[in-house]
Amino acid sequence: MPTINEKLTEEIRTQAKALLANGTVAAVIGYSRGSLPMTVKPTVVRTAEDCGKLVWNSFCVLNLANYLPEVLKSVEPPRGPRDPKPEGPLAKVAVLATGCWSRNIVVQTQEHQVDPERVVVMGVASRGMVSRRKVEEQFAGREILTVEELDHDLVVKGADFEEKINRWSLVRDNCQTCTHPDPVLVDVRIGEPASERKNPNPFQQVDEIEGKSSEERWAWFTSEFSTCIRCYACRNACPLCYCPTCFVDDAKPQWVGKSLDAVDTGLFHLLRAYHCAGRCTDCGACESVCPMGINMRMLTKKLNKDVLNLYGVEAGMQPGSPLPLTTYATNDPQKFIVTEAKAVKEGV
Amino acid sequence: MTSETNMTSETNETAPWEPKIIAFLCTWCSYAGADLAGVSRFQYPPNIRIVKVPCSGRVSENMILSALKSGADGILVSGCHPGDCHFISGNMFARRRFPLLSNLLEFVGIEPGRVSFSWVSASEGEQFAEIVKTVTERVKALGPATRLIKKIDQAA
Numbered sequence: 001m002p003t004i005n006e007k008l009t010e011e012i013r014t015q016a017k018a019l020l021a022n023g024t025v026a027a028v029i030g031y032s033r034g035s036l037p038m039t040v041k042p043t044v045v046r047t048a049e050d051c052g053k054l055v056w057n058s059f060c061v062l063n064l065a066n067y068l069p070e071v072l073k074s075v076e077p078p079r080g081p082r083d084p085k086p087e088g089p090l091a092k093v094a095v096l097a098t099g100c101w102s103r104n105i106v107v108q109t110q111e112h113q114v115d116p117e118r119v120v121v122m123g124v125a126s127r128g129m130v131s132r133r134k135v136e137e138q139f140a141g142r143e144i145l146t147v148e149e150l151d152h153d154l155v156v157k158g159a160d161f162e163e164k165i166n167r168w169s170l171v172r173d174n175c176q177t178c179t180h181p182d183p184v185l186v187d188v189r190i191g192e193p194a195s196e197r198k199n200p201n202p203f204q205q206v207d208e209i210e211g212k213s214s215e216e217r218w219a220w221f222t223s224e225f226s227t228c229i230r231c232y233a234c235r236n237a238c239p240l241c242y243c244p245t246c247f248v249d250d251a252k253p254q255w256v257g258k259s260l261d262a263v264d265t266g267l268f269h270l271l272r273a274y275h276c277a278g279r280c281t282d283c284g285a286c287e288s289v290c291p292m293g294i295n296m297r298m299l300t301k302k303l304n305k306d307v308l309n310l311y312g313v314e315a316g317m318q319p320g321s322p323l324p325l326t327t328y329a330t331n332d333p334q335k336f337i338v339t340e341a342k343a344v345k346e347g348v
Numbered sequence: 349m350t351s352e353t354n355m356t357s358e359t360n361e362t363a364p365w366e367p368k369i370i371a372f373l374c375t376w377c378s379y380a381g382a383d384l385a386g387v388s389r390f391q392y393p394p395n396i397r398i399v400k401v402p403c404s405g406r407v408s409e410n411m412i413l414s415a416l417k418s419g420a421d422g423i424l425v426s427g428c429h430p431g432d433c434h435f436i437s438g439n440m441f442a443r444r445r446f447p448l449l450s451n452l453l454e455f456v457g458i459e460p461g462r463v464s465f466s467w468v469s470a471s472e473g474e475q476f477a478e479i480v481k482t483v484t485e486r487v488k489a490l491g492p493a494t495r496l497i498k499k500i501d502q503a504a
Contacts, residue, residue, distance in 0.1 A: 210455065218457025218495055247410065255410040263498040267413055270452065274409050277448050302455045306448050328440035330430065336447045338424075338466040338482060340475035 004151050008056040008124060008191050012096065015122060015188050017051040019094050025120050026075040026091035029064050030054040037147045038132045044071055056096075056190075057149055058130040058167065061288035064095050065104035066239040069113045071095075092118045094188070098126035100283035102183035103316025104239040107279050110323050113242060116185075123186030125194030128168065128175035129284070130154065133293055135170050139163075174284035174297060177202040184317060203305040205298065221266065227292040228265040230258070234286035234296055235272060240279050247271055273299035278307045278324035279315050367421035367487040371396040371480075372407045374439075377428035377469045384473030392477035393484040396424065403427065405438030409449050412463060417498045422462055422487035426479070429467040439467070458495055461486040 002010070016028040032043040032053040040059050044067070045051055075091040097105060102121055108114040135147065139156060148155040153164050168176075179202055182194040201207065209217060232248065235241045247255055248268055256271060257264035273296065280300040287297045307313055310333055313324040373379040379400050385392060401407055404427025412423050425446065427439040446465050454460050464483045468476045 206455075214454070214457050214459055216457075217455065221456040253410075253414075255414055257498065261498060263417060263496055266456070266496060267417060270413065270456065271409060274449060274452060277445075299452065299455070303448055303452060306451050310447060311444065325441070325444055328437060328444050330440070332440070332443050333447070334430070334443055336450060336465060337443075338464045338479055340472070340478045 003149065004127070004191075005057045005149055009054065011190050012054050012056055012122065012124075013051045015190060016045060016054055016094065017048045019120060019188070020045070020051065021048040024092060025094040027071055027093045028054070028122075029067050029071055029093065029095040030122075031056065031060050031064075031096070034059075037144050038130070038135060042067060044074075056124065058127070058154075058171075059132065061129045061132070061172070061285065062237060063101050063104060063239050063283045063285040064097065065101045065108060066237060066285070068093065068095055068105065068108065068119065068239075069242060072114065072118055090115075090118055092120055094120040094122055096122045096124060096190070097183050097185065098124055099178065099180040099182055099184070100126070100281040100316075101239075102185045103180070103281040104283065106184060106316040106319045107281070107323065108239065109319065110326075111279075120187045121183060121185045122188045122190055123183035124190045125183070125192065126175065126178070126181040127194075128171035128178070128181070129288075130167065130170045131172040131288065134172075135165075138165065138170070172284050172288065173205065174282045174287070174301075177204070178282070180314075180317070184319065203301065206302045206305050209298065209302075222262060224298075225265055225269050225294060225296070226262060228260075228269065228294055229292060230260060230265060230268065231291060233289040233291065234294075237285040237289040238276070239283075239285075240276050241272075247275075269296055269299060272296070273303060276300050277303040278311075278313065280304055281315050365492060367395050367484065367492070368419070369396045369422035369424055369483060369487055370415040370420045371398045371424040371426065372401050372404070372411065373398055373468075374404045374406075374427040374434075375400050375402055376434040377432065377467075378404075378426035378476070380470035381426075381468040381472045381476040384470065385476045386473075388473045390474050390477035392480040395422075395484045395487075396480055403433065403435050403438035404442040405433075405435065405440075407442065409445075412449065413496070416458070416462070416493065416496050419493065419497050421490075421493045422464070422483060424464050424466065424480070424483050426466045426468050426476075429469055432469060459490050461490055462493065 019025045028045045030043055031040040033055055034040045038059050042062050042064060071093050075093060077086055109116045142158050144156055144158055146157045152167050154167050156163050177199055179197050179199050181197060256267045282301060282304060284297060287295060307324050311324045373382055404425060407425050415423055427442060430439055433439045450463050453463060466479045
């Protein structure tokens with residue numbers, strides 16, 4: 001009896017092969033086996049013969065939308081920056097997408113980074129991706145050699161042990177609180193569609209921090225980000241980060257210092273999160289790739305909460321409508337504004 | 349102002365502490381409002397340092413955080429009233445962004461009241477003076493800024 005993931009892998013291979021063989025797409029973005037347990041490699045498959053490399057499992061933590069603009073460019077005929085766009089339709093690219101990744105493709109379309117006509121979305125309903133860090137914490141001090149996946153359990157094997165653990169308990173925090181596991185765009189359906197999940201409060205972790213005093217929050221912020229080594233993995237894994245020159249690389253003016261000083265790292269994380277305001281889909285790629293295990297997702301999650309409460313928008317859920325910060329309403333909330341009337345009332 | 353300049357001056361034992369507040373004023377309304385306050389001789393605390401910007405929509409999070417990093421005790425961003433923007437909608441976009449930034453700063457432990465926003469038109473000299481008074485009093489109540497300030501001698 002094949003497991004859910006084995007069935008999905010088989011379906012992905014068949015569909016990708018068909019798309020490449022009949023010339024619908026020039027490339028398929030998916031995952032292939034990684035060299036370490038619990039890892040997979042993002043892979044671009046360009047021939048039907050290579051489709052056997054593709055896999056699907058619970059460790060696909062990176063967001064494949066991140067690679068989409070670059071792969072789309074790679075299948076175009078080469079041209080200079082000022083050369084006109086070639087005539088006729090350009091080659092298409094297929095990409096595997098779960099709920100959050102497909103929402104990122106919507107955001108990339110809204111920001112004119114991706115031509116939706118050229119993208120074939122192979123939609124997979126996400127069952128939640130497993131956090132490698134959580135598994136490693138369970139087996140602290142023991143080397144994990146292989147991890148096999150059953151439908152609802154993981155079988156973790158080392159040199160002298162073999163244990164079965166419940167999969168859901170090891171799923172990443174962002175997947176556990178996710179309410180939209182099914183892709184918003186689907187051109188080719190892989191597996192069965194999933195229904196919306198009910199979650200009374202997806203922002204519980206944010207609320208917990210908000211409930212603290214200003215001093216406690218500052219203490220949390222400084223300790224959480226104190227281990228940052230400024231490797232920028234969080235930025236590089238993010239499908240929203242495509243600026244040719246990132247603000248951290250700017251030297252004139254240098255908004256954020258390049259040192260490991262606590263203020264510089266703090267400002268980097270604040271600005272990185274703020275740049276994702278109204279665009280972040282909480283895919284968790286930033287947190288998954290962090291070598292130091294920093295929960296920088298809390299900052300973007302806080303912004304997601306505010307954008308939802310103030311402007312009623314969840315990024316990528318409404319294809320065709322503008323992004324929340326690229327538009328405005330005449331009756332936007334403005335309680336935060338200091339007014340002269342307030343000044344008189346406060347008796348200053 | 350270079351990014352590494354530390355504005356926190358040595359406090360004199362005899363003089364009481366006075367906050368330094370950076371005010372980003374849009375050139376079309378709030379700057380003119382500040383000008384009118386001066387011409388009309390309305391008194392307001394001398395704690396603000398005015399930075400003239402083309403529009404409140406021009407004020408980016410980089411500027412605000414950079415001012416905080418350099419040791420500013422408070423920030424005031426002021427633009428035209430909604431509907432009066434010289435560029436039609438610059439302040440409307442700003443109005444969407446500002447609460448997100450101030451909420452995020454509060455979330456990481458910056459005291460509420462350090463960063464303020466207001467609308468002042470070119471004819472509101474008196475109101476400008478009132479707002480500066482309120483903002484200065486608020487920042488004074490909070491005391492000198494200690495968070496997110498980069499100190500060069502301690503920098504790694």
